Amino acid sequence: MTIPGYQEFMYPFLKILSDRKEHRLQELYVLLAKEFNLSEEDIEKLLPSGNQRILHNRIGWARTYLSKAGLIQIVRRGVFQITDEGLKIVNDPSVDQIDNKFLMKYKSFQTFKxxxxxxxxxxxxxxxxxxxxxxxxxxxxxxxxxxxxxxxxxxxxxxxCSPAFFEKLVVQLLVALGYGGSLTDAGSAIGKSGDGGIDGIIKEDILGLDMIYLQAKRWRDSVSRPEIQKFAGSLDGKKARKGVFITTSVFTEGAKEYVRLIEKKIILIDGKMLTELMFNYNVGVTSENTFIIKRVDLDYFEE
Known part of the structure; x- marks a missing residue:
């Protein structure tokens, strides 16, 4: 039998979770393979890269889309549970399949797309x-x-991860961006009580002609102007002119306006920019596949 597309897995995936219990992704691989009567040969088929089973890849994307629509929630890594909205869908007799068009009625899914x-x-x-x-x-x-x-x-x-790990992560990210040379002499995470509101310090260049101070907030709530003002005050205590404030959340307009008005140079990095930089500079990620798009070299065929 042909392995179903990822959208075909969505409704059966949600139905399995309708018992409101926690389910592991590994368990769902087995249950959904049985649901579609897939053979061992089907189950073992790999993507062209050879790095992952096609079945696992498609079920994984079904899980991602259901999660983005708010129909399931991630309890912890690899463990999922249905939400009230997801249960409502399963109990609706008029719904017997879920696809991307169906999920587009949810604002969270629209944002994701x-x-x-x-x-x-x-x-x-x-x-x-x-x-x-x-x-x-x-x-x-x-x-x-x-x-x-x-x-x-x-x-x-x-x-x-722990707050201490996050503080080290932001220092490693700045090093990956080219500040200070090697990680050994480029900077360090401070993260101690009494650090004066500074979570890390890094050399602006390999010679250490100037220092950049870091503040790292692993928050889900937005960072407002008072927090940036405190950080600016901490820079005064260090006689510093430059700082980077990194958060996993977002900055309010008041916070952004404040850094535009002050003399000090403070760079704001929100969660979206943080993960973009991590992705682009290979911090916390590793390459799995590389695809090279080629074109015909017309100059080569000139006689």
Whole structure:
């Protein structure tokens, strides 16, 4: 039997969770394979890269989309539970399948798919019917979808770690961005009581001609102006002119306006930018596959 597409797994996935118990992803691999009467040969089939089973990949994406729509919740890594909204869907006799079109009625899913509020079309597909997209357009869209999922997972992993780990992470990120040379002499995480509101320090260059002070807030709530003012005051205590304030959440408009008005140079990095930098500079991520797009070299064929 052909392995179903990831959308076909969505409703059976949700139905299994309708007992309101916690379920592990490994358990769902087995149950959904039985649901569709997949053979051992089907179950063992791999993606072209050879790094993952097709079945696991498709069930994983079904789980991601259900989670983004708020129909299931992640209890902890690899463990899921149905939400009240998900249970409502399962108990609705008029619903017997779930796909992306169905999930688009949920605002959280629209946000995940980067819906343009003006035309209600995904930004990555502006008014382009799927059948007219080029292979390059499809590849780029799928790459961005995978990237967004990884960035979401990065944030969850950060929240699962200790505050001390997060402070070290931001120092490592700045080193990866090119500040200070090697990690050994570039900077250090401070993170002690009495550190004066400073969580880390890093050399601006390999010679240490200037120092940059760091503040790291592993928060889910937004960071407002008073927090930035405290950080600016901490820089005064260090006779410092430059600082980087990093958070896993977002900054209020008041906080952004404050750093534009003061003389000191304070860079604000929110959760979205943090995970973007981590992704681009390979902090907390590792490469799995590399696809190279080639074109015909017309110059080569010139006689």
């Amino acid at each position: 980067q819906v343009n509020k003006d035309n209600n079309q995904p930004k990555s597909e502006p008014s382009i019917p799927s059948e007219t997209r080029t292979p390059n357009e499809i590849l780029e869209q799928n790459y961005n979808t995978v990237k967004d999922e990884i960035k979401e997972e990065l944030l969850e992993q950060i929240f699962n």
